Amino acid sequence: MHPLFRTPDRLIVMLVGWALVSASLSALVGGIEDIPLGHSLAVFAPAYGLWLLFLIPSYYLCRALPLDRGAWTKVLGTQMLILFATGLIWALLGQGYALIVASLAESIPALDYFAGAMFTNLVVFACVYEFFVLLHYLIIALERGRNLERAALRQEILTSKAELRALRATIHPHFLFNALNALANITDSDPAQARHFCLRLADFLRYSVAYADRPTATLGTELEHVENYLSIERERFGERLCTVIEAEQSLLPIAVPSLMLFPLVENAIKHGIDSCIEGGCLELRCGAEDNRLRIEIGNPVDELGHQRQGTGIGLISLRQRLKNRYGDEATLRTHREDGRFIARICLPLPGLAQAVE
Amino acid sequence: MAEREPISCLIVDDEPHARNALETALARHPEVKVVGLCENGLQAVKSINEQRPQLIFLDVQMPKLDGFDVLELVQEQIPFVIFVTAYDQYAVQAFEANAVDYLLKPVDPERLAQAVEKVVSRVGLEEPSRLQSLLADPVRERELARRILVRDGSEVHVLAVDTVMYIEAADDYVAIHTAQATHIKLDRLSRLQRKLDPRLFCRIHRSYLLNVNYLARIESESKDSRIAILTDKRELPISRSGYGNLQKLL
Numbered sequence: 001m002h003p004l005f006r007t008p009d010r011l012i013v014m015l016v017g018w019a020l021v022s023a024s025l026s027a028l029v030g031g032i033e034d035i036p037l038g039h040s041l042a043v044f045a046p047a048y049g050l051w052l053l054f055l056i057p058s059y060y061l062c063r064a065l066p067l068d069r070g071a072w073t074k075v076l077g078t079q080m081l082i083l084f085a086t087g088l089i090w091a092l093l094g095q096g097y098a099l100i101v102a103s104l105a106e107s108i109p110a111l112d113y114f115a116g117a118m119f120t121n122l123v124v125f126a127c128v129y130e131f132f133v134l135l136h137y138l139i140i141a142l143e144r145g146r147n148l149e150r151a152a153l154r155q156e157i158l159t160s161k162a163e164l165r166a167l168r169a170t171i172h173p174h175f176l177f178n179a180l181n182a183l184a185n186i187t188d189s190d191p192a193q194a195r196h197f198c199l200r201l202a203d204f205l206r207y208s209v210a211y212a213d214r215p216t217a218t219l220g221t222e223l224e225h226v227e228n229y230l231s232i233e234r235e236r237f238g239e240r241l242c243t244v245i246e247a248e249q250s251l252l253p254i255a256v257p258s259l260m261l262f263p264l265v266e267n268a269i270k271h272g273i274d275s276c277i278e279g280g281c282l283e284l285r286c287g288a289e290d291n292r293l294r295i296e297i298g299n300p301v302d303e304l305g306h307q308r309q310g311t312g313i314g315l316i317s318l319r320q321r322l323k324n325r326y327g328d329e330a331t332l333r334t335h336r337e338d339g340r341f342i343a344r345i346c347l348p349l350p351g352l353a354q355a356v357e
Numbered sequence: 358m359a360e361r362e363p364i365s366c367l368i369v370d371d372e373p374h375a376r377n378a379l380e381t382a383l384a385r386h387p388e389v390k391v392v393g394l395c396e397n398g399l400q401a402v403k404s405i406n407e408q409r410p411q412l413i414f415l416d417v418q419m420p421k422l423d424g425f426d427v428l429e430l431v432q433e434q435i436p437f438v439i440f441v442t443a444y445d446q447y448a449v450q451a452f453e454a455n456a457v458d459y460l461l462k463p464v465d466p467e468r469l470a471q472a473v474e475k476v477v478s479r480v481g482l483e484e485p486s487r488l489q490s491l492l493a494d495p496v497r498e499r500e501l502a503r504r505i506l507v508r509d510g511s512e513v514h515v516l517a518v519d520t521v522m523y524i525e526a527a528d529d530y531v532a533i534h535t536a537q538a539t540h541i542k543l544d545r546l547s548r549l550q551r552k553l554d555p556r557l558f559c560r561i562h563r564s565y566l567l568n569v570n571y572l573a574r575i576e577s578e579s580k581d582s583r584i585a586i587l588t589d590k591r592e593l594p595i596s597r598s599g600y601g602n603l604q605k606l607l
Contacts, residue, residue, distance in 0.1 A: 177443065178443065180463075181375070181443055181462050181463050182372070182374055184378070184462075184463035185372075185374035185375055185377070185378040185463065186374050186378075188378070188381065189374075189377060189378070189381065235374065236372050236374070237372070238372070238373035238374075239373075240371070274420055275420055275421070276420055276421070277397045277398075277399060277420045277421040277422075279420075302420070302421060303517070304421070304503065304504045304515045304517055305420055305421045306418075306420070306421070306423055
């Protein structure tokens with residue numbers, strides 16, 4: 001649809017406006033050609049009204065002849081050709097109309113008027129037509145800009161959604177790599193254990209994939225996921241890794257952001273337990289106090305051990321997710337204390353009945 | 358080959374399954390004999406020092422002391438080394454450390470056989486390299502050290518650089534002084550200095566590298582002779598160029 005008529009009120013404005021323009025043009029041309037006002041309005045105004053029939057399709061023509069692609073000369077040539085053609089057609093139509101007026105009202109020398117003002121009319125028509133061509137190109141350029149912006153915006157939204165999904169489900173290739181290595185090591189020596197290991201790994205991956213799309217999970221399933229992860233790492237660390245997980249039974253059905261615990265537990269292993277020559281104990285405790293859910297993850301860290309490079313993205317994205325969901329109501333704080341690294345999450349405690357989304 | 362004594366070897370890896378898998382795989386090679394399994398760098402240094410194996414299978418990524426740290430600490434008695442690691446990013450470094458071979462985990466039995474073959478062909482013909490290239494290797498000096506590793510017999514100490522008051526050059530050795538103790542390390546003062554933060558450590562004398570955090574004041578004996586008084590009242594000589602270095606730093 002032509003942008004000037006896209007809505008009914010615009011159509012009305014345009015039609016009324018065009019009627020006024022036609023009347024003014026008639027008065028103007030009448031003045032130039034020395035024709036009484038009443039006569040010029042009767043002969044020219046309706047004829048000028050017909051211009052609209054040519055000016056509207058020009059919009060689609062302009063769209064078909066974009067300025068940026070075709071050569072300028074080609075566009076200019078085509079537009080000129082069309083201008084001549086439409087001018088000619090209008091002249092014929094106008095002549096026809098003048099005939100009708102002349103036969104209806106013999107007192108008005110419509111045909112004479114029309115023939116006399118032909119040159120002036122064609123010049124005015126050409127000006128108006130070219131004005132509309134320029135207007136159309138302007139509208140097209142604006143629309144294209146807006147469309148590009150919209151497409152870019154849509155792309156951005158899609159990307160950030162995908163990023164968020166990917167971040168939530170982040171499984172570092174190193175983890176998979178280590179897991180497969182461990183598996184290769186135990187396949188010969190302990191096939192039953194290898195099979196068990198595969199099942200844990202499958203559970204772990206299944207959860208990561210399934211919950212990448214779901215914003216929340218129960219604390220209970222989150223803890224199971226972490227336990228799966230830890231059982232895989234235990235295979236690698238042997239006695240170096242000890243874990244303590246504590247949560248009150250009543251807290252398990254509570255809805256929490258999905259995949260919230262994994263990045264923290266993974267950090268605790270990667271940057272904590274693995275830096276200590278004797279390994280150590282990872283402690284994860286969940287409790288409720290003052291109507292808030294408090295989760296604390298603590299692990300030993302050896303300041304003088306080799307520091308594994310981390311991206312810090314895990315913590316940043318988790319903080320962002322908590323902020324999106326709870327605003328300032330949720331906190332994630334980390335600190336070091338007596339050779340231990342401690343991460344603490346505090347969330348507002350929803351009613352136990354709150355359903356998992 | 359059959360009449361030769363098997364080559365004694367040590368497996369160093371922090372993952373129990375990796376150690377066991379390698380031990381099992383080596384059981385198929387009678388030309389080597391596993392004399393010990395070590396689960397970290399500290400144990401490795403101890404075992405190398407006490408058991409003097411001819412060959413070590415050495416993991417790179419381990420807690421606290423990595424494979425390269427182990428080699429740095431046992432420079433005088435280094436055996437043949439085969440690195441066994443999950444990642445290939447250390448390969449260049451490993452060969453610069455004169456490793457016989459570099460195996461990727463999980464270890465492919467055929468590659469293991471090749472590596473063992475290489476060692477067998479070299480034992481008796483040549484001495485294991487003394488890691489000269491590791492000592493001079495710029496790759497190891499890519500970042501400023503946060504810690505200094507020293508060994509006292511079988512015991513390893515990891516010193517945080519900010520606990521080091523000053524380091525003294527003594528022939529081929531350096532004496533590293535902390536508030537509590539003095540540690541001897543086979544190293545050169547200039548090499549050690551390159552690894553340390555230049556904003557913290559200042560060469561005040563040909564034989565002294567001072568941690569400026571432990572400098573209490575400077576006393577002049579004469580125009581060209583000054584003495585650094587440390588926070589625990591110890592005194593160190595400052596040479597003329599050393600005084601220049603100190604002025605630049607402070």
